[in-house]
Structures are given as structure tokens and as C-alpha cells.
Amino acid sequence: MSFGQLPYDVAHLFGGAMLLLSFMLLYQRRVTAVINGLAIQGAILACAAGWQGWVQGAPQLYLTALIALAAKAVLIPLALRVLIRRLAMDRTVDTAMGIGPSLIAGVALVALAILVVLPITAGVRAIAREDLALALSVVLLGMLMMITRRNAILQVVGLMSMENGLILAAVGVAGMPLVVELSTAALVMVVLVVAGVFVFQIRERFDSVDVSLLDPHRGEGR
């Protein structure tokens, strides 16, 4: 395939949408809105996976799409909302790096991702190359979110959007063995479970989920 053809455009569209949503996640000032964004990203991921499955004629990708839809678009956001309600935490995002700077940093990261991906994979089929660039950007943005947001929920969200990027890459690469989707799904489940456990335990012990409050407990008392 080459530029200007439908499958490429659609896949590119989905990828671009996910990247856009990553920026939205960075941009939002309210936790609930962030979770919504995460849900939408999950949904788009599901669509992308489905589309790839149709394009590549790979039925296992439908399964991926299903899992993504169920877990990322529905269940996890719900769980997070519940979490927020139960912890009665403030609904505003408190940032370590201001919204504006983090957006600029995000743009820089996207530029880096494209810089790294575009020139080097000329030999590989275009569909994978574009998606790889986008997925890489999504991953980096998710990580950026993890380090620029203070409270634990948002860090989990960042982790989640990283996973979304991963799966975008996975589905983008034609013929990726199934093992990877399974493991990714398993990872996401485990991630969320364990993270939930931790957030609860932390909640029990401290009045906030601000991770930096844990540091005084480092065993080496001064």
C-alpha cells in the first residue's frame, strides 16, 4: 500500500486521534475529565485494532479490539471513578509541571518520536511506520504524564495511556503473534489490580495519594 489509500488514511486517523487524546489528557485540569479522556482513547484504540484486523484479515485482532473496548473504554474508567469517589479526593489535577510547559514538552516528544521513527524504517511497510511513530508519541506522552502529575490516580492513567500506545503499535505491526496481545491484556489487568490494591493501602495509611509523602518512610532514618 502507499499514501492516499483508504486503509492507510483510516489507520492514520485513529492513530492521530489517540495522539490528540493524549494531549487532552495532558491538558485537562479535572481528574474526572482525564478519566473520560482515557475512556475515549481506549475506545479509539479498540476501533483501530478492529480496523487493522479487517485490513490485515487477522481475526485475532478483533479479540484485541474487544478486550480493549471492554477494559479500557468501560471497566477501568469506571473503576477509577469509583476509586475517586471512595477516596473522596479533590477533583483537581495538581501538577508538578504546569499545563503549558507540559504541552510544549509533549510537542517536543512527538517531534522526537517522528525524528526517530520516520527516517529509519523506510524499508518497512508504510502502515506500520506511521502507526509506529504515533504509538511512540503516545507512549512518551503517557510517560510524560506520569512524571508531571502528582497524584497516584493520574499516574495510573499515564501508565494506562502508555499501554494504549503499546497496543496501537502492536496492532499496527502486521502479523504480530497473539502472545503479545494476551500478555498486554494480562499486564493491564494485573497493573490495575495491583495498583488498586496499593492505592487502597496507601489510602488506609495516609490522607493523600501524593506519592512523595511516602518518601519520609525510607528505612534509612537520618
Next chain:
Amino acid sequence: MLTGLLLCILLLGLLALAAVGLGRHPLAGRVVHGGCLAISLGFAGLALAGLGLGLPEAPLALPIGLPGAGAASLLALDGLSAWFLLLLGVTGACASLYALGAPAGPPRSLPPFPLFLAGMAICLAAADAFTLLLGFELMSLASWALVAADHAEAENRAAARRYLMFAALAGACLVPAFGLLAAGAGGLDFTALRAAPPEGWRAAAVLALALAGAGAKAGLVPLHAWLPLAHPAAPSHVSALMSGAMTKVALYVLARLLLDLCGPLQPAWWGVPLLAAGACSALFGALRANMEGDTKVLLACSTIENIGFITVALGLVLAFRGADLGPLAALAAGAALLHALNHGVFKTLLFLVAGAVAHGAGSRKLDRLGGLIHAMPVTALAALVGMAAAASLPPLSGFASEWLLLEALLAGWRVGDIGFQVVAAAATALVAMAAALAAAAMLRCFGLVFLGRIRSPRAAGAEEVPRLERLSLLLPAGLTVLLGLFPAAMLGLAAPAIAVLAGPAALPPARGLALTAGEGASTYLPLAVAGLLVASLVTVWFLVRRRSTGATLRGPVWNCGFIDPPPWLPFGDPLSQPGAAGMAQPLRRMLGGSLLGATETVLMRAPGDPRPGHYAAQAADPSEAGLLAPLARLRDSVAGRAERLRELTIRGCLGLSFGTLVGLLALLAWLEGG
């Protein structure tokens, strides 16, 4: 012969295990030290047989070695190693004998002792770099355990810590040195290394690393800070071994690396660093020996001085060989080897004497001893022999090797380069000064310990040590005399070692019973000198006694009118005879102030004030303030900075990972872009 050597080493290992097994059993000490005595004698016998009857050609491959195929450890015995093995055997035998007689120490000090001997033997007999380093570090580790044996006192722990750190430094310098050698050669065994001598910057790096590594273990200035701490901390027989044998093993490594493995073609300037380091060590050590107030510390400092002498000799060998002056190289090599052996023997003797004094008179402090010659005549005699040798007085052993060394130095001008000539002249002056300083230090030590009046009640109750211990003192004393009388014979024995150091064509600088130098123009005939001395002594005695027959009367001390001691001070007021600080005063004022930063504080009471005046003197080793303290400060500041990285929150840590990733990606983009 090599199998015999291997057997001895294995037996030592078994002894260590047995010592662990026996634990607190009353016979444990006798078993271990008796075994060590036998095995040390075995070492000496093997070495003598090798030097006299011929050395084994092919090395012996051991079932151990570096991980990785075809890297078996090799044992071999050439002239050099045999000579030092002889030294090890003799000193080890004396030390073990003393340990047999001396009161038993704590059981934890038993197992490391055989391992210490084994480590030195392995290091000496090794024929490949790994085995050599293995023995070297084993020696360090075992002796660390011995230094730390009495770890209740904080200063012993500090000494042990510093000791092991310097040992690690030595290892960390020697391994890369061998690595640089091995770069050109195929393997790590000595034959391969010899085949490919280093050149250019590699050679220079090897020289620097070897000097730093071996010097740190041998106690060369400025890496000597551990020595005056570690030697006194260990039990006496161990300090004897450390001082007599271990430092020599370090020098053996130095000689092996620079004179044997680096090949004969190195330039003459290679001698200069050794010359400088050796001369400085000699001066500093001898001067400090004049300031110290503890017998064992004093002896340790004198060890630094003698190590300096040997290093100077080795440097001369390098220089002469580089300038194609074969006979002179042989002369210097003879000086180095002979002085190594002589110092090994008499320093062992002196440390054992210090131990016997501590055992018999209950102290090591010069200011708490005195007049022991009456209570401990045998010990005093042995000490006198040892100290006369250490003061390099003819006709004892110290003088013979010193004579060779000075002759070699006096011939230093034959290396054409004027820069080297000046260095050699300066080294001559420093060595001579160090010798005189050593004489002063030994006089001070002997005079304060054995002569004069008793300085403490405990010393008044001193008694001679038991027979076995006395024997262990008289043995090295006798050896010192013999080595002094027959140095030429010893040099004949050392011919293979000299051939290793100074080239296969080199002949030992001896003719018949005489030491010779400068194409035989100058000679030293120890037997003749001794004979003349004895003869004239007897004659004078005879004549004088014939002329004046009266027996000697005894009376009170005169001293320009000396008050009789008050009843409560039966030996007179201790303060009215010179003490350790007082004896050191002239040299402290003449040299100490400038070289050791020595200071004095005198408190004079106002007239009519009955309280006694007060005098205090202290000297500080410059290597503390100049080298170790800054390093420690640097370490702490860097560590403090490193800690900041640890204060990060989880987000910060994640940021680190993220930064690494982004950095690597950027790097990648850059690498592929350009």
C-alpha cells in the same frame, strides 16, 4: 622440588584447617606453630637446594587457575624466587619458634598464620600473573586477620582497616600492570609476558602502576601510612614476619615486574623514580624512627627506611642495566638481594626482641622501660647484635649490604646522563644520612630500653624470657653475625638471582671471601676486619690490664654531683634521666620541624612555683595531612552529591528513567542523522 614446595603449601592449608578445628584446645598453638616451624625450615631447605644444586626448569601446572579454558596456575622456582623463599623460610622459622615459646594468643589468631605463610610462598613461587596476585592478596587478607586479631581496641581496628585498604590498592594497581603486559603477550604466564616486553607509554604505565602497587604493600613513601600502624597492632611474631618477609615479597613483585618481565631493554631513566622513592622512604623512615616512643612503631619506621635502601638498589640495577653497565648492575643487584636477606633476619630479630621485652617487662613504651640489661641479659645481647646490624656497624650483616649499596651509588655517575648523576649524588647523601639516622634511632632504642635506670615499677620486676623464647632470639642473632662475616658466600649463593635481575652474564660482586666493587678496585673483607678488631681488642685488653691491674670499684653516680635518690624513689627520679622525647630533641629540632612538622611545647613554672615544668613534643607524618585527609574529604563531598540523587521522589526516579530514554532516543536520532 616443586612438588615438595606444593606439598609444603598444602600442609600449611591443612594446618589452618586444623587450627580452626582445634579451636581453643590447649595444644592448638603448639601444633600450628610447630608445623609452621617445620614447613618454614622446609622452605629454607628447598631454596638452599635450589640455589646450590640447580633449579627446576619446567614450571609445575596446578589443577587450579582462572575460570576459562587453558589458564592453569603455574608454579616455578627461579633464582629470584628461590632467594626470597630462603628469606621467607628463615624468618618464618624464627617467628614460629618464638611463637612456640611465647604465651599463647587468642585462638582466632592461629588459623591465619599458616595461611599468611602460604600466601607468601604462593606469591613467590607463582609463574603466572593470576597465581601471583592470588598469593599476594591471600597474604594481605591473612595478615589483615592477624592485625585485627586483637580487635577490641579501636586503634587496632583502624590499623587493620587502613592496612586492608592499602592492600586492595596494591592489588588494584598490580592487576592492570599485568594486564598492560599481557596486552602484547598471548597469555598471563611469565614466559609469555617475558617474550613480549612493553614499549612506549605502555611501559611507562607499567612502571608507574608497579611502583604504586608494590610500593603500597612494601611501605614506600608516600604510601607508607599503614605500616607504622599495622606492624605494632599484630602479635610480635607476626609483625616480625610482616616486616621481615612480607614487605620483601612486595619488593620481589616489584623486581619481578620491572626487572624480569619488562625485559632488559628498558631505558636508564627507569631507575630514577625508584631511586627517588627509595631515598625519600629511607630518610623519612629513619627520621620517624628517631621520634617514635613505642618500640614496635620505631622498628616499623626503620623497616620503611630499609625498604627504601633496597628500592634504591633496585633502581640502580634498572639504571645500570639501561646504560649497559653489566658489572655495576650486578653490584647493585647484589646489594638489593643481600640487604633484603640481612634486613629480613635482623628485623625479625628486633621485633622478636620487642615482643620478648613486652613479655618480660610488660611494656612497649620506651618511657616505661630501662635498665633491662641487668634483668634480661640474653635478650639485651641479642638486641645489641640486631641493633648494631641495623645501625650498619662493621663487621655485622647490615654493614656488608650497606657497603655494596654505597659502592653502587658511588658508581652512579657512570650512567652518562648528568641529570641522573645529580640524582644519584643526592641519593648518596640521603642514604648516608638515613644510615646515620638509623644508627641514632637504634642507639636511642637500645639505650632507653636496656641501659640507664629503670623508669617504671613494672620494669623493675622484669625477668628473662623462658628458654625457648631466648633460643628464638639467639638463632637470628647468630645468623646476623654469620651473614655479616660471610656475605661473599651468600652472594655466591645468590648468583642465580643476580642473573635474573642483572642479566644472565652478570657475576656476583664477590671474590673469595671479599666483596668487591669497581672492577675489584675497592674491596671489603669482613673476616679480616673482624679478625683485626678481635685481635686488637684482645691485645689492648691484655696490655692495659697488665699495666693497670686494679679491679673496678663501684660507687655512686657522679654526673657532676648527683644527689642520692630519695627513699621513695629507689632508682632515682625517673625524670632526671633522658626520656624518649629528650633523646629525640636534637634531631627533632634539626630535621623534624621541617620534614615531619614536629612541634614542642615547654611549660616553665614561675620561679618559686614548686610544681614541675612540662614538656611535650609531637610529630605528624605529612602523608596523613598531605595525602589521606584530602582524599577522604574528596570522597565525602562526592558521596554527598551522589546522595542527592537518592532523595528523589518516585516521580523523580521515573523522571530519571524517562530522561534516560529520551536521551538515548535523541542520541540515536543524532547518530543516524549524522
Next chain:
Amino acid sequence: MLLLGAVVVQLLHVALMLAAAPLLVGVVRWLKARMQGRRGASPLQPWRDLEKLLRKRPVLAANASLVSEVAPYVAFAASLVAVACVPSFSRGMLLAPVGDLILLAGLLALARMALALVGMDVGTAFGGLGAAREMSFSVFAEPALLLCVLTFAILAGTTNLDLIAATFRDGGLGLRVSLALAAMAMLTVAVAENARIPVDNPATHLELTMVHEAMLLESSGRHLALWEYQAALKLTLWLALLAAIFVPFGAAPAGAGPLAWVLGLAAWLLKMGVLCLALAVFESAIAKMRVFRVPEFLGAALLLALLAAALLFVSTGLA
């Protein structure tokens, strides 16, 4: 025949030295007295003192050890052996091969050590003080001496005294700056080694200034006699040494006949006389210096000797 000659020369030499030693001391004292306008005791006075002392019974301190008994003999023997090696009126003595400058230094050190041990034996303040000072002076004297030896070794290629003398005698060295410097250094060392003014005052018993005498305070009778004699021998040795090295002229060569010996003897006596006179003049001219100025005094000698050697390096480098 040659051997016989060597033996005879050796014996005569030793006898001459033994006879001359106290005499030299006496002569120096007499000359000094003359210069100070006193009549002065006869040069034979030291001999009479020795006689008197030998007749007295020695008294030792109650807590003196065997060291005090033996040391005088050891010191005397060491000095005697040393003296026996320094050629006086003829070269090629029996002990010529033994006569090595480094050995000489060693023997003197042996004598010094014995003296210092006696000083410390009884445990009196002055003894220890004297011993400490004596040893510390030697710390500066020895390197200076060794550097002088270095100069000679470069010129003569050996440290054997006899050969050096021979070389300087007929080596045609001519006048050399470095030799002059070495001579200055050697003189300084000699002054210090013999406890002469300005380093020490042989005539005084003023406690705080003395070094040599302080160690002998407890000696008496034959012990004191031996010590005095040994000191005299040492002075003779140094003067003879200077003469043999720097003015080797007139001494009979090895294997020469009695006539040459007589000439050599005359020449030697002349040299000795001149040196005594110089010493006397020097000692009368200047005052004793403070103890802690002595290092500077000897340090100057050290530098002179080093300079001498360096000059030689340059000249050999140019040649």
C-alpha cells in the same frame, strides 16, 4: 720480599701512630696556649696523663652495666684498626686492601656507638644529652663525608684509600676546584668528628656546651685513659687522612726501601705539624657556636661536597 716490606711498614706505621697520637694532642694544646700568650704544658703532658690514669683504679656507678667495662676497649680497637689503614709515611702497607673509606666511616661509627652507649649506660642527664647530640651531629657529618668520597671515587675510580692516594700522587690531576671544595668539606667534617671548636670544646667541662666529654663523665681510671687515647687516635687519624688524600706528596711508594721511608716520615711529620698549627690557629681564632647552629655548619660542608661532585659531573660531561 714485598710482603715482608709490607708487614714491616704496617707495624712501623701502627707504632708511629700510637706514639704520635697523644703527642699531637699535646702539640695542639701547646700551640694554642702559646697563641693565647700562656706558656702552656709540654707537648708530652698527654702521655703523662695517660700514665697517671692507667695507674688509678676505675670507679663505676653502682648501676653501670658490662657495657661500661667493655665499650672503651671496643672503641679503642675500632679506632686502632681504622688508624692502621690510613697510610702515613709510606703506601703499600699490609692492610692497604682493607683500607676502604666506607669501612673507615663504619669503624668510626662503631667507636662512636660504643662511646654513646657508655654515655647512656648509667642513665644520667649529661650522658644521654651528649649521646643524643653526638649522634645527631653524625647525621650531618656522614653524608658530607660520603659525598667527599664520591668526589674521590669519581677521580680515582675506587674507594680504597691507598689507591686514591696513589692516584692523586701520580695521577697528575693537578689542581682541581672540586678537590678544593672537597677538602673544605672534609676539614669541616674532621672538626666536627673530633669534637673540636667550634662544634665542641675539648678543653671544657662546662656542662651545657659539651658533647664528647659529657659522655665520659662517669668514666675514670683506665677507662678514661682508653677514651682519651682513643680521642687522640681519632684526631691523628683525621689529620693523617687529610694529609694522605690532599697532600700525598713525599710518602714512600709501595715496596720502597728504608731510605724512602725516612723521607716519607719527614714529609709526614711536616704535614702533621702544619695541620696542627692550622688547627690551633683556627681554634684560637673563632669561638664555639651554639649546638643548634652545628647543622648549618655541617650542612654547608654537605653542600660544598655536593658542589664538588656536581662540578666533576660537568667536567666529565664536557670532557
Next chain:
Amino acid sequence: MLPEVSPLDFPLPWAVVFLPWLGALLLGFLPRERPAALANVGVSAASFLLALALVWHPGGVQGWTQVDALNTPLVVLSFLIGLTTAVFSCGAVAAERFDAPRLRAYHVAFQVFMGAQALALLADNMGVMWVAIEIATMASVLMVAVHGTPPAIEAAWKLFILCGVGIALALLGTIILYLAAQPFVGHGDDGLSWTVLMGLAARADPGVLNLAFVFLLVGYGTKAGLVPLHSWLPDAEAEGPIAISAVLSGLLLNAALHAVLRAKAIVGAHADAVAPGRFLLALGLASLLLAAFALWRRRDARRFFAWSSIEHMGVAAIAFGLGGPAGNLAGLVHMLGHSLCKSAVFFGLGHAVQLRGSQKIADIAGLCTSHPALGWGLAVGIAAVAGLPPFALFASEFLLLVEIAGHYAWLVLPVGFGLLTATAAKIHTLQALCLGAPTPDAAAPAAGRFEEWFTLGPLWLHLVLALLLGVALPGPLAGMLGVAAGIPG
């Protein structure tokens, strides 16, 4: 396309992996302490014997797994350490005072971890390897957190977040790796088989390989505790049951570094790709130097040795970064020796900590006086960790320094300096812990004579093995290591 050189059909590797997992199931139902601990020992022993059989395995690829000279020693060693650790924890578990659920969780997590890291070592399929390391991480998170104290939670949370992110990046790397293989193999599992990738790496697109390597390095490097990705390690190894520290530093780090090596091998096989060794070398150097200085500021004994794990991983990384047979051999010996010595030290230290009731260095002074057997054993162990002879780390550091001095002389200064600083710090701690006047034991009843051997036995066994590894490696093993040294390239 797959080189199927597996004559016997019995999937021994899978058996080695699943036996511990079955054991985990069993242990899940054992509530009481002593039986559970003994069962734990039994399972570990059985799986160790099974793993031992791998030595006689002909090697080669079996489905998703493969057995070669590189992973066989690591697997055998890790099960050995698993066994000794189980023995040790048999004596130590009483002092941990678990309630029943925590006890179950502890044992289950332990066995799950063992199986997972064995799979991580034995996997041929990079995806499977990734999953295995994933599971191992989860298990270790549980093991660290099992006490539930605030510091434990903090450590586990840190471990979880940092390693989770690392894992994610490693997955991306794996995907990109497949991207490189995809043009040649098309669909199917072969695209992730390490053997296949090795085969076609030379033809693949270098750019893709580089990208993949960067992500794999950052991902698995985090697990391997390489600076600056190390932050989780000190806290994780200092919290949780003491037996865990032994397996964490002894096994998990090896598994992660082994994964990095596999990636390095693939990328290194391509001529035009960036030299992967340089990246590894840089991270290793950073680890060595940072740890060498950080060691001087430690007051907590377990954190001290955790930092020393970072240092040793750095040394191994340097060795592998140099590459070549000599460098790889040094790195391999270093990995193995470090596992042995470090777990030995953690055994001794764990016992000491339980005796003194504190893990501050200042509270554990004078062991040689109060408990001679333990004290001297620990002293020898620390000396071995410090790289003093005659143990394995001395041999490996010797090899490394010789190699560096021979071919990369400019590295001698930083590496030698770092090693020296670290060794000095360890000597310092060795004397602080073992020598001097003893501090009083905690009020808690100290372990009896019999229990003490649960500590001393494993400790001395490890030291003896380290000794053999260092100076007297049996010929066949030496040959195996030699072959293994050729694999990472």
C-alpha cells in the same frame, strides 16, 4: 526455518518452569508455618534436581524455549540459590512472624517467582521472555510488600511503578524487534524467536534494530538495576522478608541482565547498527561509580548490600559491554559469583539482623565476638563480595581489569578507581559489622544452635562454590562458560 535440534520430545524446560508453579499451588493450601516451610524446601529441592538435568540436555530450541550454554548455568545456579534460600527461610521464617495469609502469599510468591525467572532465562521467544519477567516482577512486588509496613509499601510501590514502566518499554522494544523480523518471516511466532532473529539480524533494517535495542535496554536495564534506572532496587531489597533480598539480588537481576544480553546479541549481529556494547558500557560505568560513592553513606546494612548489587551489576555490564570472549567470560563469572556471594552475605546478615533486631549497621557491631561462627562466616562472605581472593569475584574482576588494561587502557582509571572505592567501603562495613565490641542482642529469643545451621550451612556452601568457581572451575563447566562467552557477541 527453526533449527529443531531437540531429539527428546519431553519438554524439560517447561517442566523446570512448571514444577515450581505447581508447588506454588500446593503451598497455597498450607497454612501452618513449619510444614509450609519444609514443603517449600522440598519443592525447591525437586526443581533444583530437575534443573540439574538441564546440564545433560542436548540444547537447542524447543518451541518457545531454548537451552544453550548461556542460560543453563544461570538456571542451575538460580535453582540452587532458590534451594538454599528456602533452607535459610526455613530457619528464618519464624522470626518474620507472618499471619496465615501472609505466610501463604510469601511462599506462593516465592515459588511463582522461581518458575517465572526460570522461564525468563529459558525462553527463546522474546515475547515469552517478556511475559516471564513480567510475572517475576509481580511476584517480587508481592514478596516485598508482604509485611505491609509503610516502608515495605513504599518500596513495593516504587518497585511496581518503576518496573511497570520499564516492562512497558521493554514490550515496545519487543514489538519493534518483531517489526525488524516481520519482512522476512511474515506472520507467526518465529518472528519473536531469538534464534530466528539472530539468524536474520544481519539482513534486518539497522534502524529498527537500534530503536528496539534502546527500548529493550531501558526496559530490562531497569530490572537489572543499572544507573540511572536503579532507584527501585535499594529500597526493594531492604524491605520485605530477608530471604527475598537474597533471591532479588541473586536471581532477578541476573534474569534481567540476561535479557539485555540477548537483545545485545541480536543488535550486535548487524554490522551497521549502533554498537550496543557502548550503551551497556556507559550504564555500567555510571552504576559502578555512583554505587561506589553511595556505599559510603549507608547506615542500613541491607541497603548497603543492595547498593553493592548495583555496583556489581555495573561491573558485569561493563564486562559485557566490552564484549568479546574475554569480556563476556568475565561478565558471566561475575554474574554467577555475585549471585553466590551476595546471597551468602544476605543469609548471614539476615540472621544477624534477626539476632540484633535491627538492620542498622551501628546496631550489628561485633558479631565475631558475640557469635564467632556467624561473625567470621559473614566476614568471609563480605570479603568475597568485596572482590578479595580467593573467591569468584576476585577472578572475574581480575579478568575484567586485565582485559581493560590490555585493550581499553583509558578505562583503567575510572573502573579501577570505582572498584577500589567500593572495596574500601565494604572493608569499612565489614569491620563495622564483624569486629569490635558487640552490641547487645535483641530481647527476642535468638535462634537456637540447630536453627543457626539453617544460616551457616547455605552460607558456607555458597562460599565454597564461589571459591571453586573462582580458582578451581571443573573442566566441563569451564568449557561451557567458554561456549557461553561466545554467545552475546
